[in-house]
Amino acid sequence: MQREIPSSLLMFLGYRAAEDRILAALAQAGFGDLTRAQGRLLAGMDDGGTRLVVLADRARIAKQTALALVDRLVAAGYVERVRDPEDGRARLVRLTDRGRDILPVARAEERLVDDEWAAHLGPRRMREMRTALQDLRTVVDP
């Protein structure tokens, strides 16, 4: 009798496979210099710019780490820092035009992966899995 595989490990496999796919698609589209950690940071950006601490929080990293990643992204021309009009301490990290070109590629691949998973499970089970995962957010992402 085989030990039960923890749900979290199953999630790791899915997450990691999807991330690999997105990174590969980005490389294909000319964004081969993006690293995994940079990608995770970018995934947390919203239109109009995002504060460093928010990015760090979303990517589950310390703000010093986020700072280093943003520095690299700035150097690569993907994001820029602008003043936050609402808070003199803060600055907003915002996508440049080049950075904005990443989004459609990443989202298309994200969507493709989701569609493949849905094709494998069938629409009903896929929907159920997704709602279950979403419901777990209250436990997992407080």
Place this chain on the structure above:
Amino acid sequence: MQREIPSSLLMFLGYRAAEDRILAALAQAGFGDLTRAQGRLLAGMDDGGTRLVVLADRARIAKQTALALVDRLVAAGYVERVRDPEDGRARLVRLTDRGRDILPVARAEERLVDDEWAAHLGPRRMREMRTALQDLRTVVDP
């Protein structure tokens, strides 16, 4: 209308939360020197020892990376290297007595997390989510 959250991101949240919990439990039990990457490597070990390339494959890292992690784990006294009787090129990475003490702690916390999730979703939905995740392995973990 909010953009749909990709399933893979939902999985990341779950995986990461569980990993944090396990790491915290291990630290509590006196294994505070274990890092995230070391933990992921240890999670891939089976009784009787495991080859480096297998560990690398399971943790989704290059064998050079696995080598470095095993070196640290050896130095920390958690694993040892023994000859592989079936292959002169290979060596088996095996848990020491101290390393074996990690397992019950990690598994108990793993289980606790799974139980909490089940309590939140209810047994039926938890079961459905798990089987869906398991079915995705053929797509995601070829």
Place this chain on the structure above:
DNA sequence: GCGAGATAGTACGATCATAGGACTATATTC
């Protein structure tokens, strides 16, 4: 208004994680 405490960003420095390239020893295949 003002002072105490919280928060945003940053800097420094140490350590770990990660992998490309290349090499050796052993196995496998034909």
Place this chain on the structure above:
DNA sequence: GAATATAGTCCTATGATCGTACTATCTCGC
């Protein structure tokens, strides 16, 4: 037995990660 594949290793370079600590700014209670 020769050609090829595989397991482990070394060297090296780069990236990721965070503890500690500091400054500037904001917020809240008085």
